Amino acid sequence: xxxxxxxxxxxxxxxxxxxxxxxxxxxxxxxxxxxxxxxxxxxxxxxxxxxxxxxxxxxxxxxxxxxxxxxxxxxxxxxxxxxxxxxxxxxxxxxxxxxxxxxxxxxxxxxxxxxxxxxxxxxxxxxxxxxxxxxxxxxxxxxxxxxxxxxxxxxxxxxxxxxxxxxxxxxxxxxxxxxxxxxxxxxxx
Ligand code: APR
Numbered sequence: 304x305x306x307x308x309x310x311x312x313x314x315x316x317x318x319x320x321x322x323x324x325x326x327x328x329x330x331x332x333x334x335x336x337x338x339x340x341x342x343x344x345x346x347x348x349x350x351x352x353x354x355x356x357x358x359x360x361x362x363x364x365x366x367x368x369x370x371x372x373x374x375x376x377x378x379x380x381x382x383x384x385x386x387x388x389x390x391x392x393x394x395x396x397x398x399x400x401x402x403x404x405x406x407x408x409x410x411x412x413x414x415x416x417x418x419x420x421x422x423x424x425x426x427x428x429x430x431x432x433x434x435x436x437x438x439x440x441x442x443x444x445x446x447x448x449x450x451x452x453x454x455x456x457x458x459x460x461x462x463x464x465x466x467x468x469x470x471x472x473x474x475x476x477x478x479x480x481x482x483x484x485x486x487x488x489x490x491x492x
């Protein structure tokens with residue numbers, strides 16, 4: 304893993320075969336990628352934070368698809384993710400990942416958070432997704448300490464980008480503010 308560029312609000316890390324992880328400060332609904340990851344809840348009913356922003360920007364088509372998924376399967380378990388189209392967003396898909404609510408870190412939270420990232424990257428492989436944007440799942444309303452969540456997210460994403468075979472060329476990790484961004488950058492250094 305080799306760091307190539309760092310500015311006050313972007314960090315790019317190069318991986319084998321030209322793959323790249325980019326950390327940036329921004330709004331996940333504004334990035335151009337094949338798949339955007341949502342920080343959803345297991346009822347798939349929408350909410351605030353990333354979820355609210357994605358439904359506002361993507362329009363009602365996304366919730367209509369989630370209604371169908373809910374009718375068939377009852378929702379999505381924690382640690383999993385379901386796929387919809389991206390409505391009006393400039394992406395092909397939204398992967399709605401359900402992160403764990405943080406209690407004390409002793410109730411399976413690290414494994415469940417890791418599973419969210421793994422599931423989304425597996426979905427990316429299945430759907431021929433070359434570029435994917437993640438928010439910092441569970442670090443808002445769900446209360447996961449940002450530094451701990453960052454360590455897990457970056458480990459799973461890095462392992463995937465280091466694979467011998469992957470269709471994923473670029474992962475954008477979109478942090479909402481400078482403080483979250485700095486914490487993530489420090490986990491890499
Ligand atoms: N773009 C990028 N990051 C964002 C955005 C955005 N538009 N809005 C919020 N964030 C950041 C938050 O600052 C936080 O660090 O995303 C991180 C995740 O926060 P939440 O969206 O609250 O997600 P989470 O902690 O996983 O909680 C999920 O919140 O909105 C509900 O329906 C959702 O019940 C679910 C719960």
